[in-house]
Amino acid sequence: MVRRHKRENSDTLLTRMTLTTPRYVGIDLGTTNSAAAVFDGEQVTAVRNAQGASLTPSVVRIDGRGNITVGARARRYLERDAKNTRGEFKRLMGTSQDLAFASADITRKPEELSAEVLKSLRKDIEDQFGFAPQRAVISVPALFELPQNAATSEAARLAGFEQVELLQEPIASALAAGWSAEESAGSWLVYDLGGGTFDASLLETRDGLLRVIGHDGDNFLGGRDFDWAIVDWLLAQIKQQTEVELSRSKPEHTAAITRLKQLAEEAKIELSRNESTEIAIIELPVPGGDPLDLEVSLDREMLETLCLALVDRTLDVCTRLCKTHGLDPGGLHHVVLVGGPSVMPIVRRRVQQVLQVAPTEGLDPMTLVARGAAIYAATAGLDARPESRPEPVPESQRVWLQHPAMSSDLTPHVVGKLVDSEPDKAPGEIRVLRSDGLWESPWTEVDEEGAFVLSVTLIPRRPNIFRIEGRRGPEQKVAIEPPTFTIVQGLTISDPPLSRTVGVALANNRVRVYFERGAPLPVRRTFNLRTVETVPAGSEECILKIPIVQGEFDDAHLCRLVGSLELRGEKLKQHLPAGAEVEVTIELDRGGRMSARALVPSLDQVFEQVAHLLVPEATPEVLAANLEATQQRVIELRAEAFQAKIISAIGRLNSIESRLASLETDVAAAAGGDTDAAQKARRAFLELDAEIEQIELDKRWPELEEEARETVIWASATIADFGLPHEAKLLTDTAKAIEQAKNNRDALELQRQLRLLARLGSTASLRHPHAWHHRFERAASKADQATDLVAAQALVKEGKVAINKDDVPALRRITQKLWQLLPDDPEDRKLGHNSGVR
Amino acid sequence: MQQQQTDPLADNPFFVLGLAPDCSRQEIEREGQKLLGLLELGLSRAATYQTPLGPRERTPELVRGAMAELRDPKRRVVHELWADVAQATSVAHERAEQAQASPGEAPAWTDVWQLFDWRAP
Ligand SMILES: Nc1ncnc2c1ncn2[C@@H]1O[C@H](COP(=O)(O)OP(=O)(O)OP(=O)(O)O)[C@@H](O)[C@H]1O
Ligand SMILES: [Mg+2]
Numbered sequence: 001m002v003r004r005h006k007r008e009n010s011d012t013l014l015t016r017m018t019l020t021t022p023r024y025v026g027i028d029l030g031t032t033n034s035a036a037a038v039f040d041g042e043q044v045t046a047v048r049n050a051q052g053a054s055l056t057p058s059v060v061r062i063d064g065r066g067n068i069t070v071g072a073r074a075r076r077y078l079e080r081d082a083k084n085t086r087g088e089f090k091r092l093m094g095t096s097q098d099l100a101f102a103s104a105d106i107t108r109k110p111e112e113l114s115a116e117v118l119k120s121l122r123k124d125i126e127d128q129f130g131f132a133p134q135r136a137v138i139s140v141p142a143l144f145e146l147p148q149n150a151a152t153s154e155a156a157r158l159a160g161f162e163q164v165e166l167l168q169e170p171i172a173s174a175l176a177a178g179w180s181a182e183e184s185a186g187s188w189l190v191y192d193l194g195g196g197t198f199d200a201s202l203l204e205t206r207d208g209l210l211r212v213i214g215h216d217g218d219n220f221l222g223g224r225d226f227d228w229a230i231v232d233w234l235l236a237q238i239k240q241q242t243e244v245e246l247s248r249s250k251p252e253h254t255a256a257i258t259r260l261k262q263l264a265e266e267a268k269i270e271l272s273r274n275e276s277t278e279i280a281i282i283e284l285p286v287p288g289g290d291p292l293d294l295e296v297s298l299d300r301e302m303l304e305t306l307c308l309a310l311v312d313r314t315l316d317v318c319t320r321l322c323k324t325h326g327l328d329p330g331g332l333h334h335v336v337l338v339g340g341p342s343v344m345p346i347v348r349r350r351v352q353q354v355l356q357v358a359p360t361e362g363l364d365p366m367t368l369v370a371r372g373a374a375i376y377a378a379t380a381g382l383d384a385r386p387e388s389r390p391e392p393v394p395e396s397q398r399v400w401l402q403h404p405a406m407s408s409d410l411t412p413h414v415v416g417k418l419v420d421s422e423p424d425k426a427p428g429e430i431r432v433l434r435s436d437g438l439w440e441s442p443w444t445e446v447d448e449e450g451a452f453v454l455s456v457t458l459i460p461r462r463p464n465i466f467r468i469e470g471r472r473g474p475e476q477k478v479a480i481e482p483p484t485f486t487i488v489q490g491l492t493i494s495d496p497p498l499s500r501t502v503g504v505a506l507a508n509n510r511v512r513v514y515f516e517r518g519a520p521l522p523v524r525r526t527f528n529l530r531t532v533e534t535v536p537a538g539s540e541e542c543i544l545k546i547p548i549v550q551g552e553f554d555d556a557h558l559c560r561l562v563g564s565l566e567l568r569g570e571k572l573k574q575h576l577p578a579g580a581e582v583e584v585t586i587e588l589d590r591g592g593r594m595s596a597r598a599l600v601p602s603l604d605q606v607f608e609q610v611a612h613l614l615v616p617e618a619t620p621e622v623l624a625a626n627l628e629a630t631q632q633r634v635i636e637l638r639a640e641a642f643q644a645k646i647i648s649a650i651g652r653l654n655s656i657e658s659r660l661a662s663l664e665t666d667v668a669a670a671a672g673g674d675t676d677a678a679q680k681a682r683r684a685f686l687e688l689d690a691e692i693e694q695i696e697l698d699k700r701w702p703e704l705e706e707e708a709r710e711t712v713i714w715a716s717a718t719i720a721d722f723g724l725p726h727e728a729k730l731l732t733d734t735a736k737a738i739e740q741a742k743n744n745r746d747a748l749e750l751q752r753q754l755r756l757l758a759r760l761g762s763t764a765s766l767r768h769p770h771a772w773h774h775r776f777e778r779a780a781s782k783a784d785q786a787t788d789l790v791a792a793q794a795l796v797k798e799g800k801v802a803i804n805k806d807d808v809p810a811l812r813r814i815t816q817k818l819w820q821l822l823p824d825d826p827e828d829r830k831l832g833h834n835s836g837v838r
Numbered sequence: 839m840q841q842q843q844t845d846p847l848a849d850n851p852f853f854v855l856g857l858a859p860d861c862s863r864q865e866i867e868r869e870g871q872k873l874l875g876l877l878e879l880g881l882s883r884a885a886t887y888q889t890p891l892g893p894r895e896r897t898p899e900l901v902r903g904a905m906a907e908l909r910d911p912k913r914r915v916v917h918e919l920w921a922d923v924a925q926a927t928s929v930a931h932e933r934a935e936q937a938q939a940s941p942g943e944a945p946a947w948t949d950v951w952q953l954f955d956w957r958a959p
Binding site for chain 1: 863864867868871872874875876878879881882883891899902903905906909910916920
């Protein structure tokens with residue numbers, strides 16, 4: 001300990017002197033283990049903790065006096081002192097679950113415990129590198145939902161980070177692998193098998209650009225499932241040898257099962273190195289009986305028999321992912337293995353057999369994610385060093401600079417603008433000089449907006465520091481603030497794509513799509529919506545909801561509610577009449593964090609309070625009911641599928657059924673008091689629901705095909721008559737896409753293209769000389785249902801006058817006003833998450 | 839229906855980035871980065887871009903979207919075609935606009951249909 005301290009001090013001294021360039025920090029906040037890495041633009045270094053290890057178990061212990069221990073020292077108590085020690089809280093992120101620490105008599109939220117792990121890693125970085133990082137990139141599972149992302153950001157804030165960005169774990173792995181690869185062109189598969197989740201990602205690198213092609217995964221498959229497979233086997237062995245029957249679903253057996261699981265995990269890890277192992281079960285507590293002592297031997301072959309089906313499930317996911325993106329398994333260039341269980345020989349063997357590529361050697365599967373996160377921090381320009389700006393030189397000119405923090409391009413542009421410049425002191429010309437003295441730009445003129453654009457030349461694969469100089473005329477130098485900037489030459493990473501379509505649910509149960517799946521993040525968009533009912537000012541009960549949903553469906557009720565903006569009567573300055581305009585803006589950052597805002601122009605009021613949704617709690621009763629309903633649904637769908645001979649649906653139903661079987665175990669465990677199993681089950685149900693929806697959509701296929709046929713005919717005719725040339729071209733394009741979606745039997749894509757086509761057709765149809773006439777007639781026929789009868793009748797009268805005068809613009813205005821007065825079907829509104837807008 | 843949609847023709851990624859359809863990948867990254875920087879600084883020279891349908895407002899979202907589209911080789915091919923067609927037919931378009939103004943005279947579509955190997959309905 002003492003010796004180590006000495007070394008740290010000299011390290012610290014050394015790093016202080018060399019910290020002239022940025023440092024980038026990446027953190028893998030894992031379910032089981034966490035790790036951190038620091039990138040200096042050239043080298044990525046895994047951070048070592050006080051024990052000298054690069055992995056810190058994500059375990060927190062709080063003793064009776066409130067002392068907090070994190071990592072390996074806490075992990076030792078996980079089983080011995082379960083009441084005061086917690087692990088695997090990552091799975092509870094985004095829930096309102098409080099975790100109790102009995103002796104200290106306190107509870108902590110999952111994000112507070114994650115914050116303890118982050119604090120510990122932050123301290124390790126400070127010890128090893130001499131600075132407490134202020135900014136970092138934290139990796140999150142690709143399938144994390146918005147509330148879980150929000151909880152992760154909160155944990156970082158609690159741990160004292162000023163700013164963090166979130167990054168999907170598979171992108172991090174690929175980035176790290178791509179950075180260290182000699183020759184990196186080609187397609188990559190990242191295979192990340194962790195403690196509880198499996199992620200597969202397909203990426204491509206070309207000309208220094210790393211691009212994510214697609215993701216797939218299984219949220220409920222990981223090392224723990226191997227452990228449970230061993231536990232079940234052990235239970236059978238115990239029964240055979242002692243006739244004692246223990247069960248995972250009995251609360252009174254929890255202590256024994258926990259003990260067995262720990263032994264199973266140790267045996268599993270042991271068998272990654274050795275051919276066989278002895279499991280010594282000592283004093284296993286048995287309710288109402290004597291503690292058990294026995295020894296069981298397990299060899300690798302048996303372990304592989306127990307795990308083969310689980311391993312092959314991961315490979316099915318990989319094959320499916322490749323197929324979806326038109327890649328034969330033989331077409332992969334690299335496979336990168338990540339996560340603890342990927343060390344198991346059977347995993348490596350099956351990967352090689354099925355994917356026909358040998359896993360890339362020389363990458364540490366345990367720290368790869370953290371390394372990649374650190375590299376990403378560089379691409380995002382997230383310098384971790386505390387702000388220690390030297391006093392600016394007096395009389396210096398401030399500039400605002402824009403340039404990539406990391407770039408694959410050897411000659412990127414640097415754009416700048418003078419800030420608060422005084423005409424008689426501002427520089428007229430700017431140039432930059434690379435710190436090695438071997439390159440400088442020509443003097444470049446500052447334009448009338450105070451801006452300049454320069455092209456700089458980079459040395460490959462390292463941080464390039466540039467000094468900026470300014471001058472007024474050839475003699476008069478002007479100091480520039482900041483005096484230097486850094487660009488790392490390396491990879492360019494394309495913006496992360498949005499994983500699911502985001503939109504606002506409308507009162508007619510449709511969705512106003514804001515961002516389509518695959519849109520590059522960050523994104524921001526505003527739409528004008530209208531309220532469907534009056535909200536009286538001051539009313540406490542009256543709340544107008546603007547539900548934000550995620551999903552690929554046209555119908556709002558099929559999409560998942562992820563947040564809700566609320567216009568509360570009590571906060572309104574004045575009454576808000578039905579039909580009032582509301583400008584709703586939704587914004588997502590690079591890590592998928594969402595913010596939303598509603599502006600009511602007539603009141604000049606902004607509402608920013610998004611009711612964030614927590615991941616719902618999963619009570620055993622709800623789960624059991626869910627299980628039964630899902631099982632029932634599968635039986636019905638199967639019968640229908642057989643009747644209609646929909647082979648693809650039958651295949652899918654089979655896979656759903658096998659997952660339902662394993663879900664049963666979790667639901668049983670939840671009933672036995674295992675909250676973690678309950679969360680796992682809840683998420684499994686969400687996924688199964690989505691899959692069942694997909695099958696339902698498939699069932700609608702013939703209907704959809706018919707709709708496609710009709711829409712194409714209608715749109716073609718309309719556009720032929722009234723369309724503009726570019727609309728005609730779009731029509732052909734869309735028709736082709738529709739044809740392709742039909743050939744691929746891709747219901748979601750077909751639905752999406754039909755949406756486009758309908759929009760195209762309706763735009764063109766508006767040029768029909770009588771278009772507004774027809775629309776007006778239709779709206780007028782429903783005027784008796786209007787929310788404001790008097791206003792509606794007045795409009796109908798005005799409309800008739802406009803028709804007589806053949807005043808189309810007026811007729812159009814009138815019809816649109818009339819539409820706003822027509823109500824939505826209350827049933828639809830309820831389905832549309834009670835939306836108050838359209 | 840969704841009104842404020844982007845227009846796939848005017849929003850052709852090549853127009854948004856102001857690049858020719860035969861530009862290299864590096865040029866896309868370089869120009870995209872530069873435009874994002876200029877927009878972030880609110881500089882007028884990046885504020886609009888030219889299309890056959892006239893000038894359009896350029897936003898960071900459009901630029902990022904354009905970069906993402908052109909990074910994907912399969913999608914880039916489609917946009918290359920569109921950019922060419924757009925240039926070639928921009929004259930025809932003006933004529934069509936005039937035709938619209940004088941009723942009864944429908945624009946001729948046949949060329950466009952043929953271009954896509956598509957029979958007019
Ligand atoms: N040598 C080994 N052989 C087999 N399994 C191992 C080995 N080392 C660790 N594991 C298993 O790896 C799992 C933890 O993996 P890892 O640390 O990658 O997960 P994590 O990143 O914390 O989880 P997640 O990615 O799901 O958040 C545990 O189930 C553990 O038993
Ligand atoms: Mg992991």
